[in-house]
Amino acid sequence: MAFGLAGQYHLVAMQPLFYLFIGAIVIGLALLLQHERRQAARLVERSRELERLSSELLRANRMKNDFLANVSHELRTPLNAIVGFVDLLREGVYGELSPRQVKPVERIEASANHLRHLVDQILDLAKMAAGRLDVHAESFDLRPFILDVASEVESLVSEKDLALSLVMGGSIPRVRTDPTHLRQILVNLIGNAVKYTDAGSIVVKTRVLQRESALTQGLPPIVAAAQEEIESWLSIQVIDSGIGIAITDQERVFEEFEQVDSGPHADSPHRGTGLGLAISRRLARLLDGDLLVASEPGKGSAFTLWLPLTVSASQRSASSEHPAHTA
Numbered sequence: 001m002a003f004g005l006a007g008q009y010h011l012v013a014m015q016p017l018f019y020l021f022i023g024a025i026v027i028g029l030a031l032l033l034q035h036e037r038r039q040a041a042r043l044v045e046r047s048r049e050l051e052r053l054s055s056e057l058l059r060a061n062r063m064k065n066d067f068l069a070n071v072s073h074e075l076r077t078p079l080n081a082i083v084g085f086v087d088l089l090r091e092g093v094y095g096e097l098s099p100r101q102v103k104p105v106e107r108i109e110a111s112a113n114h115l116r117h118l119v120d121q122i123l124d125l126a127k128m129a130a131g132r133l134d135v136h137a138e139s140f141d142l143r144p145f146i147l148d149v150a151s152e153v154e155s156l157v158s159e160k161d162l163a164l165s166l167v168m169g170g171s172i173p174r175v176r177t178d179p180t181h182l183r184q185i186l187v188n189l190i191g192n193a194v195k196y197t198d199a200g201s202i203v204v205k206t207r208v209l210q211r212e213s214a215l216t217q218g219l220p221p222i223v224a225a226a227q228e229e230i231e232s233w234l235s236i237q238v239i240d241s242g243i244g245i246a247i248t249d250q251e252r253v254f255e256e257f258e259q260v261d262s263g264p265h266a267d268s269p270h271r272g273t274g275l276g277l278a279i280s281r282r283l284a285r286l287l288d289g290d291l292l293v294a295s296e297p298g299k300g301s302a303f304t305l306w307l308p309l310t311v312s313a314s315q316r317s318a319s320s321e322h323p324a325h326t327a
């Protein structure tokens with residue numbers, strides 16, 4: 001009994017402590033809840049701020065692209081007029097040029113053409129960045145197309161006394177892609193091959209490869225995975241025996257305005273703008289393919305354009321390759 005009383009006494013004595021304990025827990029929980037609420041409110045505020053910043057960035061980027069597109073467009077008109085009038089001057093429409101005038105007029109023509117090319121490229125890039133460069137896919141025969149591109153660049157190639165050979169697989173099919181974009185990529189690649197090769201040859205090699213062998217030959221798996229239903233891949237390689245590109249520069253050359261140290265070519269009058277490969281890779285990706293390079297300094301470079309191909313079984317690649325044309 002005495003024990004019972006003592007126990008009751010203890011319980012009574014502990015009650016305030018118990019309430020204190022519960023009270024502390026309740027206060028703790030309330031504080032925690034308040035802290036959590038504040039944190040949640042802060043997070044909402046931050047995510048709103050991020051949303052606002054990202055839409056501001058998008059707007060600024062859109063404005064930059066629009067500005068570039070408009071400026072390039074506006075620059076083209078007077079530039080075309082300069083090139084046109086210089087042409088007339090050179091042709092003697094305004095009277096024969098004196099021997100002293102010929103060189104400066106040629107300089108004006110070369111510079112104006114260079115500027116027009118640069119403006120065209122900036123316009124292309126701005127359109128691509130704004131998602132305003134369309135793809136107009138058509139079905140066409142690849143063989144005559146490549147021959148036509150080769151004849152377009154023939155004067156460039158013969159200026160430097162280089163040999164251009166075209167190698168095409170036995171059954172080059174009809175393709176369905178944008179011929180204007182494809183031509184722009186190929187002309188740029190062959191133009192570069194000529195620019196950065198002093199002696200030797202340039203080979204344009206066209207093949208159709210089944211998915212598995214395309215993957216073993218360098219088709220990026222991520223590109224193949226994005227086109228799961230595509231069984232055949234077109235590979236067009238532009239291979240030169242020129243100065244080559246160091247391994248550390250091989251990704252950099254695809255960035256806008258990047259020009260790697262090209263030795264004696266750095267001061268060449270044919271030196272470009274550093275935009276050609278950036279545009280070509282973007283175009284290749286716009287066509288659901290890709291553009292890659294393999295190169296060894298002093299030995300040459302091989303640029304490979306991969307494009308997805310939908311062809312009938314009868315048209316599929318023959319493994320044999322025949323030289324088709326030599327310019």
Ligand code: ADP
Nearest residue numbers: 192193196244253259260272273274275276277
């Ligand atoms: P550019 O107009 O300067 O040629 P590109 O974007 O076409 O610009 O090329 C970027 C750089 O990549 C070039 O400045 C050059 O240094 C290098 N390059 C491109 N193609 C070749 C090639 N076939 N051989 C060696 N270097 C090349």
